[in-house]
Amino acid sequence: MSSRLTGDETALWQAAARVLDANWTGTATAASPGLYPHQWSWDSAFVSMGLARHRPDRAEAELLCLFRGQWADGMLPHIVFNTSLARHAFFPGPELWRSDRQPAAPRGVHTSGLTQPPLHALAALRLHECAPDTDGSRAFLARLYPMLVAQHRYLARARDLASSGLIAICHPWESGLDNSPAWDRPLGALQLPPTAYAPGHVPRTLPTGEDYDRYVWLVTLMREAGYAPEYLRDAHPFAVEDPLVNATYLASAHALAEIAEILHEDPAPHREAADRVHHALLDRLWDRDTGCFRARDLRDDRLLPVVTAASFGPLLDPRLPAPIVRNLVDLLLSARFAGAAGYPVPTCDIQAPAFDRGGYWRGPTWISTNWLLWYGSLAHDLPVVADLLYGSTMRLVRQSGFREFFDPFDGTGRGGHDHSWSAALVLDLLGARRAPQAA
Numbered sequence: 001m002s003s004r005l006t007g008d009e010t011a012l013w014q015a016a017a018r019v020l021d022a023n024w025t026g027t028a029t030a031a032s033p034g035l036y037p038h039q040w041s042w043d044s045a046f047v048s049m050g051l052a053r054h055r056p057d058r059a060e061a062e063l064l065c066l067f068r069g070q071w072a073d074g075m076l077p078h079i080v081f082n083t084s085l086a087r088h089a090f091f092p093g094p095e096l097w098r099s100d101r102q103p104a105a106p107r108g109v110h111t112s113g114l115t116q117p118p119l120h121a122l123a124a125l126r127l128h129e130c131a132p133d134t135d136g137s138r139a140f141l142a143r144l145y146p147m148l149v150a151q152h153r154y155l156a157r158a159r160d161l162a163s164s165g166l167i168a169i170c171h172p173w174e175s176g177l178d179n180s181p182a183w184d185r186p187l188g189a190l191q192l193p194p195t196a197y198a199p200g201h202v203p204r205t206l207p208t209g210e211d212y213d214r215y216v217w218l219v220t221l222m223r224e225a226g227y228a229p230e231y232l233r234d235a236h237p238f239a240v241e242d243p244l245v246n247a248t249y250l251a252s253a254h255a256l257a258e259i260a261e262i263l264h265e266d267p268a269p270h271r272e273a274a275d276r277v278h279h280a281l282l283d284r285l286w287d288r289d290t291g292c293f294r295a296r297d298l299r300d301d302r303l304l305p306v307v308t309a310a311s312f313g314p315l316l317d318p319r320l321p322a323p324i325v326r327n328l329v330d331l332l333l334s335a336r337f338a339g340a341a342g343y344p345v346p347t348c349d350i351q352a353p354a355f356d357r358g359g360y361w362r363g364p365t366w367i368s369t370n371w372l373l374w375y376g377s378l379a380h381d382l383p384v385v386a387d388l389l390y391g392s393t394m395r396l397v398r399q400s401g402f403r404e405f406f407d408p409f410d411g412t413g414r415g416g417h418d419h420s421w422s423a424a425l426v427l428d429l430l431g432a433r434r435a436p437q438a439a
Helices: 009-023 041-054 056-067 120-130 134-158 181-188 210-224 229-234 243-262 268-285 309-316 322-332 367-379 383-400 420-434
Strands: none
Touching: 009 041, 009 383, 009 420, 041 056, 041 120, 041 367, 041 420, 056 120, 056 134, 120 134, 120 243, 134 229, 134 243, 134 268, 243 268, 243 309, 243 367, 309 322, 309 367, 367 383, 367 420, 383 420
């Protein structure tokens, strides 16, 4: 496919749909052909929302395929492996996670042992809002609802490590923003054993080198402890409360309440959960001195210094106080983020020493984070911000195609080509413009 997409929005829609059709495996959507051949949790949530605009049947199949990897304790893994592919088609593969040795893991399905931001209830609700067949969609929600409840129950029970109301990530990969500069300090504090844990394999994308050794070592520690919640709470060296992860948790709790009402279930527990996260975000992650949200390292109980796109994640909270919303918008539009980027929003503070315009989650613009901030801006009636994010995202794909990520200054596409979530979220943005009631 040509990288430059010209023509009207119909042409853009057709190009995005072709990417999703090409990446469909028959049961789910590969994140990117060749580069990411398996099913990722974070990706599938985004992909399903785009498929809802194009192929609703595939949108439902996408989520159901992902949840076949859910563990008995409710943990939704961040990778469900396609076992028809060559064993070394992707590193780290099933041999690192060894899910087949875990009693809670599903039989006959190989998964990772990590989880990712719990955006899935929100995705399921948006599928219902877009559905042409309301009765059929309600039946789908009834099937998925117990799985979503189990996912949230697992997070509340096993990942509220500080009993604060917030969930913690125990590995940078669980954030969805894998090598974000936010993790530099807790990763730097790790004391690696003398023998490197990572195999002699050169990753195809950043991060690389010593950091990758740290990532694999963290997985090894979790695996050897049986991924036990008690170990994660008491002994695991990496534990961080992240504002974006918790904002998706809150947004999905609200979505679960709406789904419960659709199904004539009790929405109150989900509203109470969202309320706890709302208060904990303000109490624990809001930094009054700098006017933004920051991740908290639970191992030294300090806010982490680097400001990233995750700092804007709490815009997903519809009850965020107006003064805090104004502070976040001022920062977002400042020269530290959108104000100095020709193609916003960069994923790291441009003025931070760690900023790297080509470094994966260390600076480039991603359509996924643009979409999250767009969605949050709609909740707070911020049309100027929403239009900025919509317009900049469309300019990126028109110029460079559906790339994995983009240079925030000149819009050059980087990483994988024909990336599924990039195409899917463009479909959702276009669909929302065509049907504002579903936005």
